[in-house]
Amino acid sequence: MTIANEPAVTTQAGSPERYYNYAYLDEQTKRMIRRAILKALCIPGYQVPFGSREMPVPYGWGTGGIQLTASIIGPDDVFKCIDQGADDTTNAVSIRRFFATVADVATTENTTEATIIQSRHRIPEHKLTAGQVMIFQVPQPEPLRGLEPREMETRAMHAYEEYGLQYVSLYENISAFGRIAATAGYPVMIDERYLMSPSPIPKFDNPKMNNCPAILLFGAGREKRIYAVPPFTQVRSLDFEDYPFEIQTWEERCALCDAEGSYLDEVVLDDAGQRMFVCSDSHFCGERRAHGHAGVMAGHTLDQIDTDGPEEKAR
Amino acid sequence: MAFQSAPDDRAPAILVDGLAKTFTLHNQGSAGIPVFDRLQLSVKPGECVVLAGESGVGKSTLMRTIFGNYLPTQGRVEVLHDGHYVDITSAEPHMVLEIRRRTLGYVSQFLRVIPRISTLDLTMEPLLENGVDPDEARERAIAVLQALRLPQAHWDLPPATFSGGEQQRVNIARSFVREYPILLLDEPTASLDAANRAIVVDLIRAALDKGTAMIGIFHDADVRDAVATRLFQVSDFKAAA
């Protein structure tokens, strides 16, 4: 499947257009956001308020992540954007093209090639490396908001390390479902000090954050908060002594690439309830297929999606 | 005022010294109602001092003041507690409560009824409060209820629906289920028939034999004669109007 493209705006290296409001945000805004990022990195897990700007997409569409990317991206970066693991959804494509235009950067779907990865709700399967920056789009930065609506109270709780309430929500899970049923946005303790929401990533991805060589940045545009986990920081998922933290597992393997141990999406195929399980990480799956791995439904039309439009191929 | 020297050397259990009581009703134009003044009274263990005098002379008032329920206008009430004298009129509330719990029992005419507590539980309470094992407390409570001829059917019921005489016997049970060194008895047999009165007299006598010091108000002449060591005329200390 090819996506109808508009011709990209290309600028000459060194032209004035390249450096005026580079990456869409004005210099003062970028400076303000960078200060917030530095503060967030110095206090891992702490939510730093920032002056979130009007962006070309409304709240709820990744404005926090976009502002973070815009503040740190440079002409030598290689930018990847995924939405629930996939490079080819409408919004991932839009954001990737946006930065290609306003920051004049190279883009990629290859996790290992990217220097900046902006993501909605997933961490890629490939292990992140030192020098990479992972940027998360966050709808609700406050992990306690569901139980405590007052901002003054949650701020006090974070300041005074009063996190008993978070365990109340896990307790409720167990009493209602017999186990901790939270599957996404599973709360974590950063460096045994701050309670953090990792954004709605599946709990499957939580362990990847622990002691990670890459920088993890989290941006909530509507709620106007930035927080961060610097490299090699301890990230621990909350649990009870008798109900320890567990990640999701599947009996199935990826139907397309036969991967075992990656996060699988369930795709309903027809009205009869036929379904297949496919890697959520589109690049990971495609790479495996390129290397000859084949799952039970290899050859399915899902396999045939070509997400590289002509201008990407031209780069 | 000097005390008469006592026939024996035992220290008094209660010493009332220079006690005065006047009620001031501030909301009725600060009307003052004087009751008694410069009252002296000493009660030894094993004695039953009966407060005598006509109605209104201040017998109940005196008793309540000794119990700490009323505040005197002047004077002291020294109670022998744990080998020390404590002035109830100026003691801290927790001290007064402790004295009432362990040393100073009070049988009043009325049983203040607490809604859901059963007769048996009410009778056990003074024992439980003093750390007695619940099983033993239960046995002793049953024993005293039986002695007072309260029917077993009543034991699990709260006393709210009992007759006056039955309520009074519950009150008595509470005060005789354990040995108080001092007992104040305000008309303990007022609502009882002759047979039950006799039982109470026996209980009183048994306690006196064991050395309990008692102050009592008895309208019934027979009971009074059966238990009194001596009479104390409250009117001797009537306050000047």
Place this chain on the structure above:
Amino acid sequence: MTSLAHSPSIPPVSAATTPSPLLQVEALTKRYGSITGCEDVSFELRAGEVLGIVGESGSGKTTLLNAVSGHLEPTSGSVRFDARRHGLVDVYGLSEPDRRRMQREDWGFVHQNPRDGLRMRVSGGANVAEPLMNLGRRHYGEMRQGTISWLARVELDLNRIDHKPRTFSGGMQQRIQIARNLIHQPRLVFMDEPTGGLDVSVQARLLDLLRELVRDLNLAVILVTHDMAVARLMADRLMVMKGGRVVESGLTDQVLDDPQHPYSQLLVSSVLQI
């Protein structure tokens, strides 16, 4: 005391040797600009003592309760509490996190309206277990057992442990609140009209329960009420407040049966007898 001198076997009067108090309030004053909330209030409280604060609306009793319980910094005066963690300490001298932690660990606060003292969106069981989680307990099974035994103690249906508070009646919500405030074994519990607004029969049963718990756990309690019957039933001592000041204090039955101050006499004589 000439008489005592004749009794050689009895030692002279001793100053009552008392254990050190659990709570010491000295000259506590709270003003709002020119308006007095409470003024110059002093008292001590021992373990196992129930202190009743009675007075009519506007008497300052709620201000006093909030000031003593660490929720309202006074204009002058002090509140000292013998905390498990710190020993005898000035409540307002502690840092805010330390004070909040002490409130969680050593104290309970039963509100008049259960909505103020419970999380309505969370199950009854979780409400009762929360203080344990605040104390750092991390074993679900043990906490649930503790919750179950407390719900039984406050006479709630154990089958309803996972129901939300809004599905319970007011009296039952109060029982949940009481369990939530006692499960962590506090030494001092503040109660603000705990049975206000409840039906009379419900109130009676709840007071019974409270009396039993106070006695069994040797709790110190400060109880604010405008209901003299509740004061008579629950409190060992009373303080009568009017216009922000304590006009009379003493043993409960003495204040109610032989009130000395004109206002106390007025209050007591106003109570309807049934």
